[in-house]
Amino acid sequence: MFDRGLHCVGLWHTHPESSPAPSSEDRALARDHARAAASQVSGVVFAIVGTIPLPAGLKVWVDNGRELRLAQRLLDTPQ
Numbered sequence: 532m533f534d535r536g537l538h539c540v541g542l543w544h545t546h547p548e549s550s551p552a553p554s555s556e557d558r559a560l561a562r563d564h565a566r567a568a569a570s571q572v573s574g575v576v577f578a579i580v581g582t583i584p585l586p587a588g589l590k591v592w593v594d595n596g597r598e599l600r601l602a603q604r605l606l607d608t609p610q
């Protein structure tokens with residue numbers, strides 16, 4: 532995929548924990564994709580859905596090839 536100039540701009544999956552946190556494998560995966568795409572995009576979005584209902588169960592990070600930072604945490608809002 533990378534050889535053809537195609538890059539993934541985001542990855543997502545679920546975790547069996549209420550408030551998800553990226554595992555060491557998740558971090559390595561995000562870093563690999565971010566570095567592979569660095570010439571064309573400035574970062575890769577990495578989302579994990581935990582076991583508590585959305586939006587609180589969703590956490591989003593961005594890996595810019597150097598670090599994985601929490602981008603946004605969607606908190607419960609009045610509906």
Ligand SMILES: [Zn+2]
Nearest residue numbers: 546553554557
């Ligand atoms: Zn994971």
